[in-house]
Amino acid sequence: MTVSRTICLGFLVFISVGTLLLLLPWANANGSWGNPLVALFTATSAVCVTGLIVVDTGSHFSPLGQGIILMLIQVGGLGYMTANSFLMLLLGRRLKLKDRLAIQQSMDNSELAGGSSLIVSIITMTLIFELTGIFCLYPTFQQEFGGGRGLWLSIFHSISAFNNAGFSLFSDSIVGYALNPWVNLVITGLVIVGGIGYQVIMELYLWARHQFRGDQRRTTFSLNFKIVTSTTVALLAIGTVAFLLIEFNNPATLGDYTPHQKLLMAWFQSVIARTAGFNSIDIGAMGEASLFIMIALMFVGASPGSTGGGIKTTTLRILLACTRMVLQGKEDVLSYRRQIPPSRVLKAIAVVMGSGLAVLTATTLVSISNPSLNFIDVLFESVSAFATVGLSTGITANLSDVGKYVIIITMYLGRVGILLFMAALLGDPKPTALQYPEEDLLIG
Numbered sequence: 001m002t003v004s005r006t007i008c009l010g011f012l013v014f015i016s017v018g019t020l021l022l023l024l025p026w027a028n029a030n031g032s033w034g035n036p037l038v039a040l041f042t043a044t045s046a047v048c049v050t051g052l053i054v055v056d057t058g059s060h061f062s063p064l065g066q067g068i069i070l071m072l073i074q075v076g077g078l079g080y081m082t083a084n085s086f087l088m089l090l091l092g093r094r095l096k097l098k099d100r101l102a103i104q105q106s107m108d109n110s111e112l113a114g115g116s117s118l119i120v121s122i123i124t125m126t127l128i129f130e131l132t133g134i135f136c137l138y139p140t141f142q143q144e145f146g147g148g149r150g151l152w153l154s155i156f157h158s159i160s161a162f163n164n165a166g167f168s169l170f171s172d173s174i175v176g177y178a179l180n181p182w183v184n185l186v187i188t189g190l191v192i193v194g195g196i197g198y199q200v201i202m203e204l205y206l207w208a209r210h211q212f213r214g215d216q217r218r219t220t221f222s223l224n225f226k227i228v229t230s231t232t233v234a235l236l237a238i239g240t241v242a243f244l245l246i247e248f249n250n251p252a253t254l255g256d257y258t259p260h261q262k263l264l265m266a267w268f269q270s271v272i273a274r275t276a277g278f279n280s281i282d283i284g285a286m287g288e289a290s291l292f293i294m295i296a297l298m299f300v301g302a303s304p305g306s307t308g309g310g311i312k313t314t315t316l317r318i319l320l321a322c323t324r325m326v327l328q329g330k331e332d333v334l335s336y337r338r339q340i341p342p343s344r345v346l347k348a349i350a351v352v353m354g355s356g357l358a359v360l361t362a363t364t365l366v367s368i369s370n371p372s373l374n375f376i377d378v379l380f381e382s383v384s385a386f387a388t389v390g391l392s393t394g395i396t397a398n399l400s401d402v403g404k405y406v407i408i409i410t411m412y413l414g415r416v417g418i419l420l421f422m423a424a425l426l427g428d429p430k431p432t433a434l435q436y437p438e439e440d441l442l443i444g
Contacts, residue, residue, distance in 0.1 A: 002173070002423070002424070002427060004421075004423035004424040007416060007424075008416050008421060009424075011415060012412075014076070015044050018042075018046060018047060018068065020039075021039045021043075022043055022061070023036065026062060026065075027061060027064050027068055028060065028065060028217045029059060029061060029065070037404060038055055038060075040408060041054050041404055044408045044411050044412060045390070046076060046134040046165065046167065047072045047325070047415070048309075048388050048415035049077050049164055049166075049308075049388055050075060050165070050215070050277065050309075050385060050389065050411045051160075051165050051166025051167050051277030051390020051391075051406060052390050053167070053390070053396065054369075054396055055397070056171050057069065057169060058168070058171060059171065061213050066152075068155055069167060070160070073159060075166070075199060076163065076415065077163025077164070077165065077194070077307040078122070078123070078126065110325050122198055124199065125201060125202075129193055130158050130190075131158075131161050133186060133190045134158045135154075136158075136186045137157060137186055138150060138151060138179065139424050140177075140183055143152075143155040148314040156168075156169055157187070159341075161187045161190035161276065161278070162191075162307065162309045164191055164195050164276045164306070165276075165308075166276050166389070166391070167277070167390075174278045174279065174280045177280070178261075178264075178281065179197070179261055184267070184268050187278060188272070191272065191275075191278075192236075194302075194306060194307045195275055195302030195303060195308035196228060196302070196306060196307065197224075197303040197304055197305040199224060199304075200225050200228050203221055204225075207221070223336055223340075224304070224335050226335075227284075227313065227336070228303045228304075231314075231316060232303065235297060236274075239271075239273055240263070240266050240270040242270075242290070243269050243270055244262060244263060244264040246287055246289050246290045246293070247286060250287060252285035253265075253286055253290075265281055269281065273294045273297040273389065274301060274389075275310055275387055275388055275389045275390075276308075276389065277384075277390020279391060282288050283394070284372075284377075284392075286393075291393070292359040294380070295379060298387040298389045299309065299359070299387055300312070300313060301388075308388065309387045309388030309415060310351055310387040310389075311355050311387075313352075314348075315348045318340055318344060318345055318348040319352065321334065347419070354419060355418055358418055359386050359415075362386065362410040363379050364381040365402070365403075366381065366399065369399075369400045369402035369406070370400055370403045376393075377395050378395070380393055381393070381395055383410045385407045385410040386410050388415055
């Protein structure tokens with residue numbers, strides 16, 4: 001079996017197991033067997049770390065059901081190959097070359113050496129950040145809900161935030177804590193760290209360690225680090241300013257709050273739009289201009305090797321660099337005085353085209369099966385599902401069964417990646433020695 005098929009089937013296995021577990025009477029708060037479509041939708045959303053829901057997670061599912069959802073989020077955030085490889089290491093098995101190739105392809109990591117150490121460091125990093133989030137959230141939740149309930153809420157929301165899942169045990173997501181700076185800071189911090197990518201975090205850690213030890217050697221950050229960090233900062237700033245200006249006087253969102261509170265809420269939604277799925281304001285009450293900007297932010301998504309979705313920040317920067325080089329009359333695509341390989345440029349184009357077609361198809365099918373819904377709401381829902389964001393204007397539960405199945409498939413495609421899915425269907429590409437004559441054509 002090819003690597004791409006192994007990854008795609010692995011996610012399907014976890015979704016299937018999660019669906020069966022959520023069907024059990026013990027997983028539902030009313031003690032009865034669950035609805036198959038609800039169980040499938042919830043399991044897919046959890047494994048694909050999306051956060052779209054058709055029922056209220058906190059009231060519909062029992063503590064056991066919530067624990068199952070949290071387990072699916074953790075596995076989905078790590079990725080099938082990472083979770084499976086870690087299990088193999090726990091059982092004392094060594095990673096084969098095929099396993100390392102699968103990890104490389106699933107994480108878009110070009111380093112094959114040290115597969116076992118890579119897995120262990122990813123798991124360790126994940127636990128450190130999630131435990132930090134639990135420790136930071138606990139005092140707030142403990143004060144309001146008591147020790148046991150407060151601890152469970154801290155665990156659930158910390159893991160959900162770091163894995164960019166967006167699931168919440170509160171019926172209004174984080175709206176109840178919209179004006180709490182500490183909860184906002186912790187949640188957004190976990191989302192940013194989880195969505196920035198493992199490689200970036202490791203580079204930053206190594207740089208900090210060298211600084212702490214007084215190492216005078218100059219640290220050179222990789223091109224990936226520079227592009228990811230600069231693009232992330234730019235998108236967060238653009239989103240915050242855009243939401244603040246557009247929604248400033250909207251009484252249904254930011255209009256009734258002080259300037260500082262408005263800034264805090266605009267910042268939260270700017271971060272969350274990058275694939276997390278929490279909300280501190282009513283998304284359905286936002287203006288169409290804000291929804292459109294949020295659609296663009298969701299489509300870009302997080303960064304490679306992270307728990308988030310979307311076309312990724314590096315893809316956006318490659319296409320922007322490509323456009324700049326064309327306007328300057330140059331053929332080489334450059335960024336930070338480094339030439340980007342043509343294969344990466346072609347992959348970026350393929351990712352955007354494939355993702356665009358997937359969103360277009362999903363939007364069309366959902367619109368046909370739900371003719372009464374507004375187009376902007378359907379487009380928002382489709383992009384949110386494909387980019388594994390989880391934000392919604394409130395239409396998810398009201399979709400027809402056909403519409404829900406379309407969203408389920410869209411979430412799955414967004415999590416495994418459109419190119420990986422096509423490779424699983426068509427087989428991994430084979431190199432060829434054939435070369436064809438070149439011929440020019442008109443463009444634009």
